[in-house]
Amino acid sequence: MYRFQFSSQTLSWVSLSVCVCVCVERKTLSLSYGSHLRAMADQGISTPSVIGLVTIFCCIYGGQFVNAAGPSTTRYVITNGNVILNPGIPGGVLQEILWKHGVNKAVEWSTDRIQEFRDFKGRTSLNTTTGEITIRQLTMQLSGVYEAECVIGKKIQTFQQRVEVIDPVSQPDGHL
Structure with a gap:
């Protein structure tokens, strides 16, 4: 689609x-x-x-x-790890940005105010120049599709990235 x-x-x-x-x-x-x-x-x-x-x-x-089916790649992150998502959208000065997790707002910036929502309160950093977001202490519930809606020059440009939070893999002990 x-x-x-x-x-x-x-x-x-x-x-x-x-x-x-x-x-x-x-x-x-x-x-x-x-x-x-x-x-x-x-x-x-x-x-x-x-x-x-x-x-x-x-x-x-x-x-x-x-x-419209979503992102073509997946970022895998270990439970309690951090992820950095960069929309990398060229085209001028970023005026507003909204990061969503699925359909829910995660972080929003407009008019010099950054607002975090729900599970993202206290665990994000947002670069208002590039739109890059760092999400800390990820849990399984934070797996899913993240979408950035960036306003540049009165136009909305979007970026999507799938993030899957996984448990760390244990080291093999050498026995089969």
Whole structure:
């Protein structure tokens, strides 16, 4: 599943859509996009029509697609350990940030005030310049998807990271 996220990369997506359609036409693309476009072609929708539709869509919305299914990687942290999550979102001065754990607020910063919520009270540090958050003394209950919503230049940019808190593994004693 994909959702639409606004950005200023319209021309890149128009170029990419043209390249994808050309690859499909030449049957050199094996990604799921290619199969969707091939299915459209099988239903009588020509490649130029698809290019036109994608181009119009990208020009109107000026955005990029991001995977809405969540993060593609997982960070593993030992129980009572710490984790540092850095959204690494370029694009200017950070004006506000909201870190969420699942659907619940974890830490929020706006107008020079940092507010921690629920299980995160007293166990986080937030860098208001970079948006980087350090979470200390992690428990199993703090496993899950963390999402940062960063406001930069009146636009919201998001970052997601899955964190799994695990018990430490004991050292083998040499006996099988």
